[in-house]
Amino acid sequence: MTQHQPGAPRALPFGKLANGKLQGLLDALPPDLRLEMAGLWEHRTLSAGAVVIEDGQEAERIGYVLDGILVMVKKLSDDRRHIIGLLTPYDMFGRAFNGASGYRIEALTDTQVLTCNRAPFEQLIARSIEAEQLFLRNLLDELDAAREWVIALGGAKVVQRLASLLLILSRHKFNGVCGKPTVADGQPLNLHIQIKRQDIAHYLGTSPETLSRSFHQLEDDKIIRINTPYDIDVLDLAKLTEVAGNALLRERI
């Protein structure tokens, strides 16, 4: 997701969140701003399918993902949906300084987020160099993530692109908080994908039929196990990486 040097701390706006507080951000800010920033944010729990930010409307709230997965969905003129990207823990969303959003943001899974109003956030950013830099770094990380998707979607065959998608989802599950693996290597990795096949298909630039065949091809090869269409175990991360045929993803897992 990021392009930072190995070993360097990742640019997280809020750092370690194990205690449920904005520890990292507070540390980075001068004491007088700590209380103010902490007071801005409000914890929210979203159910899968909830619309966080509606397409086209001014985003009045800034958000930060604690747990779960959000999707950015662009609605096309002919009623189809096109998924632009995913938002996973440590990602920020919203449109600070940038007008209305061109897409809708939905909760893909049950999700925990922090949100705050846009205006006071922007004001605080403008006053504090430290806060501004955190915001900038987060923005640059988002840019890296978007470009990672470009590479993932560049795969020639459908199984390849599907493997890339599963890898990206796996990594977020696998890395846990602040890079700590939460699942032992070699164990099945359970993915709960709360998204219709049709949407995944569109995202990967293919049809639901071909996508279904690709899923079952991976299952036949003992790389994944399909418990239900929305509940999948990754059995062989190494093979999955191989199928993806993508060096970028290979390096990071």
Next chain:
Amino acid sequence: MTQHQPGAPRALPFGKLANGKLQGLLDALPPDLRLEMAGLWEHRTLSAGAVVIEDGQEAERIGYVLDGILVMVKKLSDDRRHIIGLLTPYDMFGRAFNGASGYRIEALTDTQVLTCNRAPFEQLIARSIEAEQLFLRNLLDELDAAREWVIALGGAKVVQRLASLLLILSRHKFNGVCGKPTVADGQPLNLHIQIKRQDIAHYLGTSPETLSRSFHQLEDDKIIRINTPYDIDVLDLAKLTEVAGNALLRERI
């Protein structure tokens, strides 16, 4: 490219550059900072193929494209190259505030850029709210651009993806500087694509042969005219848009 409200000027760091000066930026800055910002930038001419920023190394210079096309290339471990995105006039590049870049930037064509050292640029950004906002907006535009590519590359068929590419290139031409159209609607729109077919093909995830056929399919449908492989007239923007969004090109013509 941008998601700003209609009518609002696009967030360009330097605005109108017809006179070769940083007119727009100067206007946006307080008088005392104008001279300082202008003094930072240095005009450079790059030959096609030149490496602007090497993969993995700290980018010590910030750049801004005046003319030509730069390409962001990710080198994969198995020696293949994957093109992540293009940089066209008014795009900024470099890694201000964000460590080393994960990809290399090359000049695809003879290119004119403005560059400046990273440190003084960052310092000026930190001192000036106006400069900071210009930078932020540019960054947000880049993010929009990257996500636009995700949509473009999501097209199922090659003609579709090619149409998306031509549309994105057209918009740069058509919008002109600061959102003003430079070409009347309905007129042929001339594009100078100084990229080899092979590179375009790779970018769109296809082969040169199929790409060539797609180009000529668009020509047969009177949507474009191919003067030379590098000089193309867009005859029908509406149809081109239709093809980009709609997989059904083959049927009705």
Next chain:
DNA sequence: TCAAATGATTGATGGAAATCAATGAAACCC
């Protein structure tokens, strides 16, 4: 000036994927 090299195009073909059509399978609603 003529080779040699590079890039663009065209043709032919096997394999991959879109499409059409039908069946399962589960959730939902009277």
Next chain:
DNA sequence: GGGTTTCATTGATTTCCATCAATCATTTGA
């Protein structure tokens, strides 16, 4: 419960595309 809807899957067929190969056009170099 039974009927309807929605989604996932499977099969059959057509279309598309990557690949191999050859040709044409343009540029390059001795």
